[in-house]
Amino acid sequence: MSAVEILMVGRMPAVVERQLRERFTLVSGSDASDEALSRVRGVASGAHAPVGPELLQRLPALEIVANFGVGYDSVDVACCAERGIVVTNTPDVLTEEVADTALGLLLMTARELSASERWLRAGRWARDGAYPLTRTTLRGRTLGILGLGRIGKAIARRAEAFGLKVMYHGRRRQEDVAYPYFETLEGLAAACDTLMVVAPGGAETRHLIDAKILKALGPEGIVINIGRGTVIDEAALIEALKAGTILAAGLDVFEHEPMVPEALIGMENVVLLPHVGSASQHTRDGMGQLVVDNLTSWFADGRPLTPVPETPVPQTPVTV
Numbered sequence: 236m237s238a239v240e241i242l243m244v245g246r247m248p249a250v251v252e253r254q255l256r257e258r259f260t261l262v263s264g265s266d267a268s269d270e271a272l273s274r275v276r277g278v279a280s281g282a283h284a285p286v287g288p289e290l291l292q293r294l295p296a297l298e299i300v301a302n303f304g305v306g307y308d309s310v311d312v313a314c315c316a317e318r319g320i321v322v323t324n325t326p327d328v329l330t331e332e333v334a335d336t337a338l339g340l341l342l343m344t345a346r347e348l349s350a351s352e353r354w355l356r357a358g359r360w361a362r363d364g365a366y367p368l369t370r371t372t373l374r375g376r377t378l379g380i381l382g383l384g385r386i387g388k389a390i391a392r393r394a395e396a397f398g399l400k401v402m403y404h405g406r407r408r409q410e411d412v413a414y415p416y417f418e419t420l421e422g423l424a425a426a427c428d429t430l431m432v433v434a435p436g437g438a439e440t441r442h443l444i445d446a447k448i449l450k451a452l453g454p455e456g457i458v459i460n461i462g463r464g465t466v467i468d469e470a471a472l473i474e475a476l477k478a479g480t481i482l483a484a485g486l487d488v489f490e491h492e493p494m495v496p497e498a499l500i501g502m503e504n505v506v507l508l509p510h511v512g513s514a515s516q517h518t519r520d521g522m523g524q525l526v527v528d529n530l531t532s533w534f535a536d537g538r539p540l541t542p543v544p545e546t547p548v549p550q551t552p553v554t555v
């Protein structure tokens with residue numbers, strides 16, 4: 236055990252806490268005094284645990300925040316960058332898992348798989364006959380991906396195998412893919428009928444999908460969100476689903492997790508998952524290990540393995 240003090244905030248797999256206890260001196264978040272926090276040099280930040288200005292201000296000796304998750308919108312990266320604090324995330328290790336979930340959610344939504352299972356479990360197959368034919372199908376659909384990063388590309392590969400046409404919009408055109416690129420999200424929404432949201436959270440992407448985009452998607456439109464709930468204006472989505480502006484939605488993420496609007500829960504044309512994109516034991520352990528490895532590498536030789544782009548260190552990320 237080293238004398239380096241690490242603060243763990245939020246939920247984290249057991250594999251993280253055990254190794255952090257072996258390698259560092261672990262400080263518990265809830266009851267730590269200012270004096271104890273003043274010695275903390277690293278933070279391991281888990282789910283639903285914002286690392287904002289208030290906490291950062293109590294950590295004058297902080298060198299690194301190792302975030303559990305590829306998305307790091309809960310960490311104030313600008314404040315960290317100003318103070319020279321390194322931020323790391325957990326890319327790559329969850330890519331395929333999240334892409335699997337995205338395709339599962341798309342299939343569940345287009346083919347009403349959870350509704351048809353509810354039909355069987357309620358005894359309606361034997362009582363009322365076959366589940367009604369689904370209003371739509373994946374056949375002939377065009378998938379527009381918002382955010383063609385590592386996860387977006389893994390989703391695109393799967394979608395191609397399913398016979399879907401793929402196109403995308405993002406901050407920039409990707410040179411390593413041949414999928415059609417759209418300069419605007421509205422242009423993408425008008426050209427496709429199935430919108431896959433893989434964009435990260437934060438101020439830049441907040442409510443990118445609003446009433447105008449949903450209208451452009453059209454009455455056969457399906458929206459799948461596997462990125463962050465804040466990217467979609469949830470109230471506008473509910474209106475669009477009610478009015479038939481779009482056909483259906485499959486959501487793994489929400490604006491105010493774990494709260495999900497009653498209006499969505501009451502709808503038949505939506506599939507709702509409790510943010511399980513990466514949530515297998517295998518993948519969460521891999522993400523947890525990367526949190527531990529980032530902290531270990533930083534305190535052993537000053538080299539974070541997977542720094543986020545905003546972080547003030549030479550960008551030499553290692554793919555694990």
Ligand code: 8YV
Nearest residue numbers: 282303304305306329510513
């Ligand atoms: C996790 C995620 O649910 O990696 C992310 O950004 O959203 C998910 O993999 C999240 O890290 C909270 O545990």
